[in-house]
Amino acid sequence: MSAPLLEVKDLHVYRGEAHVLQGVDLAVRPNRVTALLGRNGAGKTTTLLAVLGLLPGRGTVRFDGEDLLAERTPARVRRGIGYVPEDREVFTALTVEENLRLAARTPEAADRLDMVHELFPDLAARRKQRAGSLSGGQQQMVAIARALLNPNRLLLVDEPTKGLAPVVVRDVVAALEKVAEQTTVLLVEQNLRVAERLATDVVVLDHGTVVHRGDMAELFADTDRASALLGVSAATGPARGPSAGGRS
Numbered sequence: 001m002s003a004p005l006l007e008v009k010d011l012h013v014y015r016g017e018a019h020v021l022q023g024v025d026l027a028v029r030p031n032r033v034t035a036l037l038g039r040n041g042a043g044k045t046t047t048l049l050a051v052l053g054l055l056p057g058r059g060t061v062r063f064d065g066e067d068l069l070a071e072r073t074p075a076r077v078r079r080g081i082g083y084v085p086e087d088r089e090v091f092t093a094l095t096v097e098e099n100l101r102l103a104a105r106t107p108e109a110a111d112r113l114d115m116v117h118e119l120f121p122d123l124a125a126r127r128k129q130r131a132g133s134l135s136g137g138q139q140q141m142v143a144i145a146r147a148l149l150n151p152n153r154l155l156l157v158d159e160p161t162k163g164l165a166p167v168v169v170r171d172v173v174a175a176l177e178k179v180a181e182q183t184t185v186l187l188v189e190q191n192l193r194v195a196e197r198l199a200t201d202v203v204v205l206d207h208g209t210v211v212h213r214g215d216m217a218e219l220f221a222d223t224d225r226a227s228a229l230l231g232v233s234a235a236t237g238p239a240r241g242p243s244a245g246g247r248s
């Protein structure tokens with residue numbers, strides 16, 4: 001089995017007085033999508049922020065074998081860790097094109113722009129449109145496209161389908177499937193059908209510790225276990241969108 005691209009060991013993070021992550025252990029295998037699941041407040045976003053260095057942590061965060069915890073966020077980003085935040089954080093007053101240009105870190109981004117436009121033809125067509133006038137799904141595409149412009153080796157993607165209509169969820173899932181062909185992904189996703197569709201591996205957090213890790217399809221097939229871990233039934237759980245279900 002290949003060495004993990006990201007390895008988190010005994011990670012502790014405090015937010016204010018709260019001991020939010022209480023010894024998280026997880027591994028993300030290269031060229032895979034790993035879903036990070038758990039109930040509200042379990043610590044999923046906190047885990048992503050600590051991997052990026054946006055929150056201080058204690059323990060070990062190793063990327064491609066190198067310990068990251070002593071490094072600041074820009075250094076981690078330069079190693080090839082991209083982030084697609086939950087609230088998308090596009091610059092609403094700027095055009096699609098300007099948003100993408102601002103995100104480019106390296107000269108190669110210009111070449112990658114063609115690839116991004118191929119992946120998101122809708123964004124190419126709307127390149128002169130102000131991002132603030134895009135729909136939530138289109139803004140999500142901008143957020144994903146930004147991360148793809150740089151030669152990222154790991155993408156941390158936080159709730160990409162949150163608040164989107166089923167028909168838009170389908171488009172975002174299709175885009176993320178293509179993303180997953182190019183890069184390793186750690187995906188926080190409340191929509192279990194989307195997680196099941198995209199992810200091969202799963203880690204479940206509860207109250208800041210890992211309570212399950214394994215194969216996504218296996219967990220999804222075991223509805224009692226999924227229900228016990230996640231508080232919902234995978235069969236009836238949130239978000240079976242007409243769009244998101246089924247493997248093609």
Ligand SMILES: Nc1ncnc2c1ncn2[C@@H]1O[C@H](COP(=O)(O)OP(=O)(O)OP(=O)(O)O)[C@@H](O)[C@H]1O
Nearest residue numbers: 015016018020038039040041042043044045046047
């Ligand atoms: N800025 C903050 N200051 C203090 N505590 C916070 C802050 N943000 C989050 N927390 C707490 O940290 C815990 C974990 O939050 P986190 O956002 O990581 O959870 P999550 O699993 O991503 O949840 P959700 O699915 O609701 O987004 C929660 O108990 C939350 O109340």
